[in-house]
Amino acid sequence: MIDIVILGAGNVASHFIHAFSQSQDINISQIYNHRPESLRDFSDFETTKEIDKIKTAEVYLVCIKDDKVQKIVQSINQPQAIIAHTSGSLPLLKTSNRDAVFYPLQTFSKDKTISFKDLPICLETEYESDFKVLKKLVHALGAKPYAVSTIQRQELHLAAVFVCNFVNHLYHIGHEICAQKNLPFDILKPLIKETADKINFKTPNQAQTGPAIRHDQTTINRHIQQLDNPNYQEIYRYLTNSIQKSNE
Amino acid sequence: MIDIVILGAGNVASHFIHAFSQSQDINISQIYNHRPESLRDFSDFETTKEIDKIKTAEVYLVCIKDDKVQKIVQSINQPQAIIAHTSGSLPLLKTSNRDAVFYPLQTFSKDKTISFKDLPICLETEYESDFKVLKKLVHALGAKPYAVSTIQRQELHLAAVFVCNFVNHLYHIGHEICAQKNLPFDILKPLIKETADKINFKTPNQAQTGPAIRHDQTTINRHIQQLDNPNYQEIYRYLTNSIQKSNE
Incomplete structure (x- = not known):
């Protein structure tokens, strides 16, 4: 005891x-x-x-x-x-x-x-x-x-901000888009679950899908136009750019 | 049939x-x-x-x-x-x-x-x-x-990019940080799971935690210093800023 x-x-x-x-x-x-x-x-x-x-x-x-x-x-x-x-x-x-x-x-x-x-x-x-x-x-x-070690723990803490706090903020953006268009947030939940589950079977790099990795510029441009919040536009641009850079 | x-x-x-x-x-x-x-x-x-x-x-x-x-x-x-x-x-x-x-x-x-x-x-x-x-x-x-409707579906597609494609890229950043510091990515998995699960009990806004929402500027500054990838630094800044703006 x-x-x-x-x-x-x-x-x-x-x-x-x-x-x-x-x-x-x-x-x-x-x-x-x-x-x-x-x-x-x-x-x-x-x-x-x-x-x-x-x-x-x-x-x-x-x-x-x-x-x-x-x-x-x-x-x-x-x-x-x-x-x-x-x-x-x-x-x-x-x-x-x-x-x-x-x-x-x-x-x-x-x-x-x-x-x-x-x-x-x-x-x-x-x-x-x-x-x-x-x-x-x-x-x-x-x-x-x-x-x-202390250094490793501080890096883990940083990684945790990305995979938890920032991820949750992206959920918030999805929630806001649904609310604005009269769609229930529930409709996104199976996608959120599957995205989190997929990394148990593939590395996140292997699991990447979407317009950024496909370099589908037509969709990327339309998405940025759809967003009326300039903060979200910048987040969209930086994450798209970073996905593409990670795969060069 | x-x-x-x-x-x-x-x-x-x-x-x-x-x-x-x-x-x-x-x-x-x-x-x-x-x-x-x-x-x-x-x-x-x-x-x-x-x-x-x-x-x-x-x-x-x-x-x-x-x-x-x-x-x-x-x-x-x-x-x-x-x-x-x-x-x-x-x-x-x-x-x-x-x-x-x-x-x-x-x-x-x-x-x-x-x-x-x-x-x-x-x-x-x-x-x-x-x-x-x-x-x-x-x-x-x-x-x-x-x-x-078509408009709603196009908005859902945009929301899906945030909660799936971009979320997965944040997992990738976490994966990279672990790899660089000789830590197994597995150590982040319970956190990833809990973050995705939490939105079934709270709105993402209610579920937000971390240094950004706490306005813990010491940690935010140290985290940005820890990152050596300028893309990741920008993503950190924009997401932190956006979390804070969403809660003004």
């Missing part, structure tokens, strides 16, 4: 709390947040709003905003414990604690449960023995551990 | 031939292609390479390149039959035939079977009675018919 303390009560923290509380190998001994109103949802757990009342644990999981992480980690004085942040961007910290990283490569939304089954969790530790402890945490979630 | 003739033997035609041949309500009476070598894969069917040897049927399904459709349709002289093209871009033709449109909103790749179950097929017909016939074809496939 591993004792852990969760720092933070936001989106990522909530998903971890939910997932860890379902594992018999993990004991969430405390949840910390400086805003007591954020702790209301966690009345089943011991909570604190004061960092100096934090309990002793084997692992501290820091699920708070990037710009507050360093300060919070430094105010925990538990040199025997592992203190892991969950950020995709921050380096492995070098404080007086046993610093580590526990970065789940996933998009978390409020009100939507995430399956941790096979979810990649990127681990980095100051000490090799700590890596084994974090691996146990990952396995307790049913997730998949990856040893990922 | 509806008799149909398929014109074309490429990617889209192959998927339709496969799907229709599994329905007991449809008889594929002939497959036409001007290049006899393209007909080799369809030895179980009657085939022809000469347009004037085309058989009489109730429906002709034209699955060929946009710029050849008009000519082929005009050379079929079957005024009692429905001649439907499968293009997302072309208008409803006005030939001496009973013109129609049968546009499947999906991305077809060679060597990857598509489920037609619930797949949206956009229908448009010159005559209302023909609409019912095409609807039977759609039901024979287990697909979902939608009455879609």
